[in-house]
Amino acid sequence: MRVVIAGVAGVGKSTVLKSVEKLTSYDIINFGTLMFEMAKEIKLVESRDEIRKLSVDTQINLQKKAASAIGKIEDVIIDTHMAIKGPRGFLPGLPEWVIRELKVSAFFLLEAEPEEIRKRRNNDPSRTRDEETIEDITTHQSVNRSFAVSYSVYTGATVSFINNLPGLADQVAEKIVERLSK
Secondary structure, rough: OOOEEEOOOOOOHHHHHHHHHHHHOOOOEEEEHHHHHHHHHHHOOOOOOHHHHHHHHHHHHHHHHHHHHOOOOEEEEEEEEEEEOOOOOEEEEEOHHHHHOOOOEEEEEEEEOOHHHHHHHOOOOOOOOOOOOHHHHHHHHHHHHHHHHHHHHHHHHHEEEOOOOOHHHHHHHHHHHHHOEE
């Protein structure tokens, strides 16, 4: 089974996934980190946050390579984004050629209040993120929902929308694991 857990930057995916990892035997692969490692190996970028600023064609090629590698792994949770906001607009995080390789059976979209996301981003010195307004974050979450439903239509996979409230990462992880076992 291959599962996607996604959400905008700062929604708390990493924190929730640490809890999920303790509760399951699934491997957890971060799609963006894999793309970064591939891009860094061929000297395209020096930091992960530079990937979204590469040309669309370069991002697509990296997506294809990462999807091919992940598509060979069984029982995996893929930490990724439904939509990537770049300088030219939103790029699908899971376009058709990625979905085909991954054979996803379930999508989980983590969401939170835009104000909380902005606060989390401001408190995370490990990343270099573009400054976004509350309206930008709201729009991005809306685009994520649209993309998630579209991916589901293509794959037949279920979609779950999960609110990641502050301080409740363990409960959110339990909810995800419970749905995975059904």
